[in-house]
Amino acid sequence: MAGIPQPAFYMFMCQVERPEGFPKGSCIKPHNRDIFQYLSESLMKNSVMGTVVPVQSACMNRCNLGPVVMVEPGHTMYVGLTKEKIDRIIAEHIIGGNIVEEYVIQKEFWAEAISPEQMRKMSGVR
Numbered sequence: 001m002a003g004i005p006q007p008a009f010y011m012f013m014c015q016v017e018r019p020e021g022f023p024k025g026s027c028i029k030p031h032n033r034d035i036f037q038y039l040s041e042s043l044m045k046n047s048v049m050g051t052v053v054p055v056q057s058a059c060m061n062r063c064n065l066g067p068v069v070m071v072e073p074g075h076t077m078y079v080g081l082t083k084e085k086i087d088r089i090i091a092e093h094i095i096g097g098n099i100v101e102e103y104v105i106q107k108e109f110w111a112e113a114i115s116p117e118q119m120r121k122m123s124g125v126r
């Protein structure tokens, strides 16, 4: 039995907007409020919506590098997005299978993850 297919990819895009001058910065600013809409439309235009699911996300703590999108599977974090970059990510990564390395977050901002178990220990949970 075939069943309903899983999505091949999820694209989590931070949608947090903070006021101008807020120290933490934010991915969404007045000039790019339509970027998630653009991502969705681009997936539709490329006929991959459904097997690729765009997801509006909360802050992923890379606020000064935004707009950001994380592609799963693969845990690939793209930063400094523009509409042109989104088109290239869809063409080359999502459809072509090749990560667009020049848009990937620098390693210094994307170090190894802390496991939930480690995090609990660091928080003093026994």
Ligand code: FES
Binding pocket: 014, 015, 016, 017, 025, 026, 027, 028, 058, 059, 060, 061, 062, 063, 064, 066, 068
């Ligand atoms: S506001 Fe987007 S990562 Fe924090």
